[in-house]
Amino acid sequence: MKVIRGDLKGKKGIPKNGLCIGVHRAGTMHRRYAQKLNRPLKIWSLRPDNDLLAYDKADFEGKGLSTTDNLDDIDDSLIFGVRGAPPQVREEAAKRGLEVIADATCPYVVEQEEAAVEFLEKGLNLVMLSDPNHHGIPRIRGIAEKLGRPFFIVPTVADIDSINLTRKEPIGVIVQTTFWIETYKEIIAVLLDRFADVHIRNTACIDSLQRLPVVADLARDTDAIVIIGWTEGMTNRMVETARSFTDKVFEIKHPDDLDPAWFEGAGAVGVIGANETPEWMIEAAASRLEAMG
Ligand code: SF4
Known part of the structure; x- marks a missing residue:
């Protein structure tokens, strides 16, 4: 079984690590402020369960970073996460006198x-x-x-x-x-x-304009496609895009989720990560698929 990785290299606006520009930028900001302040720091997030998965989560948590969607959890200062915040939350944070150390909302x-x-x-x-x-x-x-x-x-x-x-x-x-x-x-x-x-107003981001056509090509050129991701935006759109070319679309959150039975008889399998999927996961999934072949 041939395993083909979705090739995002050289795609305009997609950083080398394969994350989208918004997530990559937010990670850089989180790292910078964690190092600079060297104390516990909360990220207010619309998806607190997801916001650190793209990075080395244990490392970030070791540096004192954690996420929440509840202003009551925040003592004096915060960072707004990559997904932004409703205006009512920003106003309430200001009313409570919370200092906004950084705003990592995707541009x-x-x-x-x-x-x-x-x-x-x-x-x-x-x-x-x-x-x-x-x-x-x-x-x-x-x-x-x-x-x-x-x-x-x-x-x-x-x-x-x-x-x-x-x-x-x-x-x-x-x-x-x-x-x-x-x-x-x-x-x-x-x-x-x-x-x-x-x-x-076409408010699509550069990541969707660049990543989704790669998904379409990969789905067209292979017998089955594996999409690794958990975001309800990009991951779901990648699955929707791939399904317009093939029924053999497998969405997983971790390389361990792969089931060899899915790929019986497949000559070529594509594998690609969503905008928050770290590179190591894609490599681990590709290696597991290669071992199955
Ligand atoms: S809108 Fe979402 S997917 Fe697009 S670049 Fe920003 S964070 Fe990434």
Whole structure:
């Protein structure tokens, strides 16, 4: 069995370690402040269970870093994690006098929030193309609530029916940063049919634009594909993308999850990590697959 690793080398905007730029940047910030301050430090996160998995978690914890989504756990200072925070959390942190040592929110997440604010302040009704369970929803919902405007989440073409607006009411459309362009082109086409005043901002991040086509090529060129990841954004989009080419898509969170029965009769198997998957996991999974062949 031939094992083919998804080749992200040289892809614009993807760091050499294969993480996305937002996660790579946040890790650098966490490391820097842990070393500089040399004391326990909390990262406020929308996904506290996930936010250190991309790095050497034990090393970070040894340096005093830990994550939480509860401001009550924080004594005097914090870092905002890569996924950002709803405005209400930022305001509450300020009200409590907590010092924000650093804000590691991904710049693409910040751009998405800026687009949402711009549309809402212009009086548009905000439509977000996204999985409703994505961790970013509370941020954008929080922004819409703060500005007192409606917010609609549209994961599929069928969900357009749930937008209870008339044809003439203006809509501003943003997308989840990790979207798969082919899925959302379909939704945009139907939105343009249904509404007369449509404003669109493509808020996809560079990682989705570069990583998902590699997934598509890998799924097309192999008999089965293994995706290692746990993020409800990029990992789910990678699985969705691969499934448009093959049924043999296996999503795992750790190399130990691999089952040899999945690959019986396969001539070539692809393996690729999501945006928070450390390189060692991809190598370990590839080695296990090679040993199975
Ligand atoms: S997947 Fe994209 S939006 Fe999410 S942290 Fe990475 S670069 Fe930022």
